[in-house]
Amino acid sequence: MKHLNNKPKRNINKICVIGLGYIGLPTASMLAIHGYKVVGVDIDEKRVNTIKNGELVIEEQGLITLVKGAINSGNLDVKTEPEEADAFIICVPTPAKYEDGIKKCDLTCVLSAVENIKNHIKDGNLVLIESTIPPKTTEMLYNLINKNIYMAYCPERVLPGNILKELVENDRTIGGINKKSAELAKEIYESFVEGNIYLTDCTTAEMVKLMENTYRDVNIALANEFAKVCNEMDVNVWDAINLANKHPRVNILNPGPGVGGHCISIDPWFIVEKSKNADLIKRARELNDNMPKYVCNLIVEEFKKLNIDNPKVSIFGVTYKGNVDDTRESPAKKVIECLLSNNFEVSIYDPHAKIFEYPLNKLEDCISNSDCIIVLTDHDEFKNFEKDDISEISKLMRNKIVIDTRNVLNHNIWKESGFEVKLLGDGTTWSV
Numbered sequence: 001m002k003h004l005n006n007k008p009k010r011n012i013n014k015i016c017v018i019g020l021g022y023i024g025l026p027t028a029s030m031l032a033i034h035g036y037k038v039v040g041v042d043i044d045e046k047r048v049n050t051i052k053n054g055e056l057v058i059e060e061q062g063l064i065t066l067v068k069g070a071i072n073s074g075n076l077d078v079k080t081e082p083e084e085a086d087a088f089i090i091c092v093p094t095p096a097k098y099e100d101g102i103k104k105c106d107l108t109c110v111l112s113a114v115e116n117i118k119n120h121i122k123d124g125n126l127v128l129i130e131s132t133i134p135p136k137t138t139e140m141l142y143n144l145i146n147k148n149i150y151m152a153y154c155p156e157r158v159l160p161g162n163i164l165k166e167l168v169e170n171d172r173t174i175g176g177i178n179k180k181s182a183e184l185a186k187e188i189y190e191s192f193v194e195g196n197i198y199l200t201d202c203t204t205a206e207m208v209k210l211m212e213n214t215y216r217d218v219n220i221a222l223a224n225e226f227a228k229v230c231n232e233m234d235v236n237v238w239d240a241i242n243l244a245n246k247h248p249r250v251n252i253l254n255p256g257p258g259v260g261g262h263c264i265s266i267d268p269w270f271i272v273e274k275s276k277n278a279d280l281i282k283r284a285r286e287l288n289d290n291m292p293k294y295v296c297n298l299i300v301e302e303f304k305k306l307n308i309d310n311p312k313v314s315i316f317g318v319t320y321k322g323n324v325d326d327t328r329e330s331p332a333k334k335v336i337e338c339l340l341s342n343n344f345e346v347s348i349y350d351p352h353a354k355i356f357e358y359p360l361n362k363l364e365d366c367i368s369n370s371d372c373i374i375v376l377t378d379h380d381e382f383k384n385f386e387k388d389d390i391s392e393i394s395k396l397m398r399n400k401i402v403i404d405t406r407n408v409l410n411h412n413i414w415k416e417s418g419f420e421v422k423l424l425g426d427g428t429t430w431s432v
């Protein structure tokens with residue numbers, strides 16, 4: 001924690017944080033324990049009350065301790081309505097909406113947050129946007145507020161599952177509507193950020209955020225395409241990637257059943273919607289979006305060969321990635337939909353998920369009388385299955401097949417327990 005001693009007097013003392021989700025709640029709490037008077041605002045009254053009671057709606061390591069500390073410090077107040085402050089930080093979701101055959105940024109929450117704070121903003125205040133937005137949106141919002149204020153775009157870059165560490169340690173980019181705005185924003189973030197803080201203009205900062213997530217999306221798309229190609233070539237893509245990554249300038253990511261979550265699977269579209277030149281970005285997005293269907297088709301083909309009547313499959317993991325409880329944009333949902341439409345009976349087990357579109361089962365119920373386990377998420381619980389666990393699982397199943405789409409299982413011990421193991425992208429065990 002950075003200490004307040006030896007710090008020059010602050011220009012900003014009271015901050016209103018709008019949106020108490022994955023980013024807003026940790027940011028508001030962090031600012032509060034670093035001496036700012038913080039009002040955390042969320043339109044969801046239930047969420048506000050839950051936070052007031054020192055409970056959480058989000059699974060995130062260490063967050064509950066941070067939030068409790070912030071509330072106990074007396075510096076964090078949470079409510080449903082904003083109030084006057086020196087600075088406002090907008091951390092509301094920017095999901096995607098379908099329009100003209102592509103996905104575009106849905107700015108509804110940002111616009112209503114701006115509308116909500118507008119009457120509380122005074123000349124000389126600072127307004128910061130952390131939500132991911134298309135290029136030129138900060139300028140548009142500045143014109144919309146139309147007051148003599150400072151304004152900056154300060155994108156977050158924390159990784160769900162490791163938010164608290166990354167909130168403090170990661171470098172940040174801040175883009176001001178003018179230089180003074182960026183400098184004022186820096187004053188706030190340097191109270192708790194230990195990484196470097198780089199200042200630029202707001203449209204560059206908007207592009208930087210989108211480029212980071214697009215870089216990852218395009219690279220995952222490349223890994224997924226390699227998996228499909230290796231499947232045709234009777235090559236194990238995981239072995240091939242491992243060897244290719246021994247090159248000093250190569251770092252291929254992991255293939256999988258698709259890209260989920262509320263960031264990488266959405267943000268590249270915000271470039272596509274604004275530019276005529278984003279062909280590769282669009283293609284990569286489509287390729288990743290198509291992976292659940294590709295995986296489902298492989299499973300359907302496999303079962304045609306096996307000749308099993310009324311197949312029942314057990315899905316292991318429906319969150320968008322391992323060790324989080326978030327199921328938003330999860331590729332598992334699309335895999336399940338596709339399997340159901342192909343008349344599979346589907347049961348689901350996920351040790352982290354709490355909310356999902358389909359019923360979640362206990363492990364025993366999920367595998368009972370099942371023909372096949374399909375691993376769609378890289379939870380540690382699946383990595384850590386031991387021989388005894390697997391032999392208990394095997395006793396309850398009708399057929400012993402396991403399909404690993406994340407290369408997360410210890411395949412040898414599953415094989416030793418009598419399972420036939422199929423690995424996504426391994427043309428030597430599972431080819432089309």
Ligand code: SAJ
Binds near residue numbers: 216
């Ligand atoms: N995935 C793969 N293969 C990989 C890596 C990931 O299929 O090799 C999948 C995951 O399973 C998941 C999806 O991609 O479904 C996204 O997961 P992730 O861990 O790559 O990223 P997020 O969405 O949890 O967080 C990202 C991060 N961005 C980058 O790493 C560039 C994070 O730093 C951002 O703050 C966050 O988006 C955000 O809020 O924008």
